[in-house]
Amino acid sequence: MTISTVENKLAIDCQKINLLGLSPEKLGKFFKDMGEKPFRATQVLKWIHQIGVDDFDQMTNLAKDLREKMKSIAEIKAPEIVSYHESKDGTCKWIIRVKGGDCVEAVFIPEKDRGTLCISSQVGCALDCSFCATGKQGFSRDLDAFEIIGQLWIAVKAFNSFGEKANRVVSNVVMMGMGEPLLNFDNVIDSMGLMLNDNAYGLSKRRVTLSTSGIVPMIDKLAEVSDVSLAISLHAPNDKLRDQLVPINKKYPISSLLASAQRYLDKMPDVRRKITIEYTLMDHINDRDEHARELAILLNKLPCKINLIPFNPFDQSDYRRVTKTALYRFRDILKNAGHTVTVRTTRGDDISAACGQLAGTVRDKTRRSERHINKHQQQPIKFVMS
Numbered sequence: 001m002t003i004s005t006v007e008n009k010l011a012i013d014c015q016k017i018n019l020l021g022l023s024p025e026k027l028g029k030f031f032k033d034m035g036e037k038p039f040r041a042t043q044v045l046k047w048i049h050q051i052g053v054d055d056f057d058q059m060t061n062l063a064k065d066l067r068e069k070m071k072s073i074a075e076i077k078a079p080e081i082v083s084y085h086e087s088k089d090g091t092c093k094w095i096i097r098v099k100g101g102d103c104v105e106a107v108f109i110p111e112k113d114r115g116t117l118c119i120s121s122q123v124g125c126a127l128d129c130s131f132c133a134t135g136k137q138g139f140s141r142d143l144d145a146f147e148i149i150g151q152l153w154i155a156v157k158a159f160n161s162f163g164e165k166a167n168r169v170v171s172n173v174v175m176m177g178m179g180e181p182l183l184n185f186d187n188v189i190d191s192m193g194l195m196l197n198d199n200a201y202g203l204s205k206r207r208v209t210l211s212t213s214g215i216v217p218m219i220d221k222l223a224e225v226s227d228v229s230l231a232i233s234l235h236a237p238n239d240k241l242r243d244q245l246v247p248i249n250k251k252y253p254i255s256s257l258l259a260s261a262q263r264y265l266d267k268m269p270d271v272r273r274k275i276t277i278e279y280t281l282m283d284h285i286n287d288r289d290e291h292a293r294e295l296a297i298l299l300n301k302l303p304c305k306i307n308l309i310p311f312n313p314f315d316q317s318d319y320r321r322v323t324k325t326a327l328y329r330f331r332d333i334l335k336n337a338g339h340t341v342t343v344r345t346t347r348g349d350d351i352s353a354a355c356g357q358l359a360g361t362v363r364d365k366t367r368r369s370e371r372h373i374n375k376h377q378q379q380p381i382k383f384v385m386s
């Protein structure tokens, strides 16, 4: 597209192009279409993602007439912050309004050696895992790339870390908020591209983690275009139990999922890379000794570390958190079998920011939320244990 075609498109859509979500490649094309040199993309990437500027007039190394041209066809617009909450343990949560009025959530978790931002990829989630608050809300829509990277932009800006006086630093990003990132593939890839790019956030591939419930073909597709860290939400050591907890397992059972995780690693030149296996522990559901033993054997061959997550309760769920005794027994069985195991501490509970509690506001197109509320009012959810 030349500048006049860009302008024509604008006249037809009446919508400015939001540069916040454009990947480095797409920003390069944007400037090429305007007849500008490729280095303009590098300059603008730095202004937006390293200096936190959303006003073209502040981009002082661009000629004034170029800035005017850009103002007429483009904008830099982060999603709107509806509210901000801070937990007594330092966890921060933003409720963010996205296009169409839905809201999603992003959470920052400060730790001694890192600051992790957990971001959302969709409004709600279509996959309906039985223990997840997001899943219970049904699904509204995919987030655009600017709405995904916008969560990082908002956090970095809030912590003043675009400047030099950062009060907190986002060192890691995990796609573990609302939604299934592999079902919003292109926008997630563009956003992660910005996270990794040295002219944008410059995070290392080890510090950006995509968590998936197991969309097998998309894991293979991810391996073609990215080498970020991969986390698999397993939660059960056999298909009978996983079918109940993670319904997508009926389509992509455990054996195919673990095989795709191995293929993902096989694509990485660094043989030390590992898959993170997430296992949310629920009292009397998936926390017995035999589950731990079965899991230890199941994961025998996959280079992985296991992250145990005590279930975080929410309204409309009858599951209970694993007891401390069962949690440490489970961990020890895995450790004694030679696995690397970590236990995720629950953070931000007092502001409903813990893992799996993110709810936002979802205009559910699937009407699943209604069904769940009715079902919950009529009868408690029952699960068959294997």
Ligand code: SAH
Binding pocket: 131, 132, 133, 175, 176, 177, 178, 179, 180, 181, 211, 212, 213, 232, 233, 278, 279, 280, 309, 310, 311, 312, 313, 355, 356, 357
């Ligand atoms: N859809 C992706 C990423 C978002 S969920 C996935 O499923 O991996 C991020 C993590 O939170 C997953 O491991 C998920 O299983 C876990 N989770 C969901 N609900 C939870 C809850 N109530 N308590 C603890 N962890 C939960």
Ligand code: SF4
Binding pocket: 125, 126, 127, 128, 129, 132, 133, 134, 135, 136, 177, 178, 179, 180, 213, 233
């Ligand atoms: Fe969706 Fe992940 Fe929640 Fe499952 S656990 S419903 S895939 S967000």
